[in-house]
């Protein structure tokens with residue numbers, strides 16, 4: 204047989220063992236008669252057909268091969284990854300490896316596609332220094348001298364190659380070769396069958412794993428739980444050291460991106476671009492680029508292999524999964540299907556969870572908004588109720604103007620006492636609105652249907668007061684030509700308003716006391732006592748305590764009257780009501796005068812606010828009435844307010860005592876600040892009143908030694 208050479212992909216040629224190259228070549232003497240060969244092949248085919256596992260395959264192979272030739276071992280390599288790579292299907296010497304090798308190694312394609320069995324003399328190959336793949340070279344080092352390669356095909360489909368490893372270099376007998384050739388079909392069928400059932404088994408396992416994975420993650424609602432369960436499952440499925448899921452926003456901040464500073468970016472880009480999982484080695488990255496700390500920590504932890512897969516949902520990149528293992532060989536391309544399915548499930552799950560989180564956040568937001576709305580509605584309701592109450596109050600006392608805190612307090616007291624029969628004592632300077640309040644109390648009481656009876660105790664001549672209050676019988680005194688019903692009797696089942704009660708003479712005070720105590724009266728000149736049901740409201744601008752102290756007013760009467768005192772504040776103590784009152788009276792008197800006056804100039808209002816109004820609301824009312832009559836404009840631009848009298852301002856202008864100008868200035872500023880309740884700036888502040896910028900006033904005050912305690916102290 205002539206020496207044969209096979210062309211290698213690198214251009215060199217590989218010799219196949221031939222008679223001339225094999226020394227001591229004794230042809231294996233196996234003389235098998237034709238019928239024996241046929242029955243051998245028949246039995247082999249039958250036994251191979253019955254093989255169900257790799258173990259049975261190996262046992263059957265050995266039992267038949269050893270009948271044919273002397274060999275050390277055999278090895279079967281099969282094709283994977285679309286026939287681009289080959290992998291050991293069986294080799295007894297080394298542990299079965301899952302690792303695949305590219306078939307294009309210059310040797311494998313030749314033996315795979317050869318139309319016959321080839322025999323390689325390794326010694327010769329070694330001596331001639333021909334390039335062969337390491338897995339062939341290794342065999343020589345292990346004492347193998349002859350490798351017989353049998354291509355395995357099912358029909359025309361390449362399945363793999365059977366390698367027979369022999370220690371001696373004896374060429375195989377053509378009969379053996381023929382038999383081997385004939386056996387190769389059964390071997391190829393069996394290997395393909397085992398591969399198919401392995402594949403089916405693998406797919407079944409994948410299905411089971413996917414099913415259990417789906418079940419495990421189906422009920423998960425939070426990202427945290429998903430990561431926890433999924434990583435645990437992934438570790439168990441892929442037999443890897445660690446598993447991590449990064450969602451997109453995290454990826455770029457995460458360690459993976461920093462395995463090695465430059466190459467990691469390519470890796471990340473590769474993972475995100477690739478439709479299939481990407482397998483890489485940390486060491487390989489290290490060779491290309493300096494490892495980052497994280498890369499080093501992986502190496503220290505014994506991690507080298509990484510399989511990563513992007514998570515895509517629709518067109519959206521959701522994140523990536525990374526699996527870490529000690530060796531990248533753990534990760535196989537045949538796991539790609541499982542990884543892709545898991546990635547698809549995870550991406551969907553992650554998208555759902557993230558959408559849920561968004562919805563939940565929106566719900567929280569809606570709830571918060573709702574709560575806020577409810578709170579606002581509640582506040583609005585409260586405000587409405589308050590406004591309603593206020594409106595009621597204002598309605599009830601519709602003629603009474605004033606929103607100041609002092610007046611609000613008065614309204615509260617009025618509301619509290621109105622419905623009772625309690626005697627009310629109204630205190631306050633003249634013109635503060637005591638009569639108005641008395642009427643308001645009556646109007647708000649259950650007696651409102653009857654007329655309130657007013658008696659001005661100061662306006663009546665002394666001789667007539669008693670008769671006015673209690674009435675008289677005909678002829679009871681000179682001039683009593685008719686019987687007269689007194690005010691108390693008139694006020695039966697109603698209210699009597701005793702204005703200026705402090706002016707009552709002592710003898711009338713006694714009689715009044717009796718009415719208050721006994722609730723009965725006697726007409727002057729009459730014998731009968733008359734029961735009266737009268738609600739008493741008294742008012743005075745006098746200091747009744749002082750009157751009592753000075754003996755002008757009976758203490759017992761004072762006590763009887765002072766059951767429910769209400770003090771009306773002077774207008775200067777509630778200056779914020781001044782603009783309101785001014786506008787109210789302006790409108791009232793403009794209407795009365797048939798004039799169209801729509802407003803009051805700011806400076807007029809300011810001067811009104813500053814003015815102390817010793818005659819209180821009555822004075823203001825008269826001033827507005829007068830001004831309206833004098834105004835021929837739409838707006839009141841001028842008001843002739845009286846000059847502020849020294850006693851009204853409280854400034855000591857005793858000109859007999861000459862004072863330095865600075866002292867007068869100090870006193871005056873101090874007075875104005877006090878009048879403005881200590882306010883310096885703002886519309887009601889002292890600066891405006893004095894026509895100064897507030898900063899100038901403050902520096903003046905500082906210069907004059909006016910400190911807060913000077914006016915605050917006094918105010919208290």
Ligand SMILES: Nc1ncnc2c1ncn2[C@@H]1O[C@H](COP(=O)(O)OP(=O)(O)OP(=O)(O)O)[C@@H](O)[C@H]1O
Pocket residue numbers: 602603604605631632633634635636637638639640702742743744820821824
């Ligand atoms: N808050 C107010 N709102 C509207 N008008 C008011 C108010 N207070 C007082 N007035 C008006 O001021 C005038 C004086 O009020 P009222 O007679 O009630 O005061 P008074 O305190 O009783 O005075 P006096 O002690 O002099 O009798 C009345 O015309 C009244 O309408």
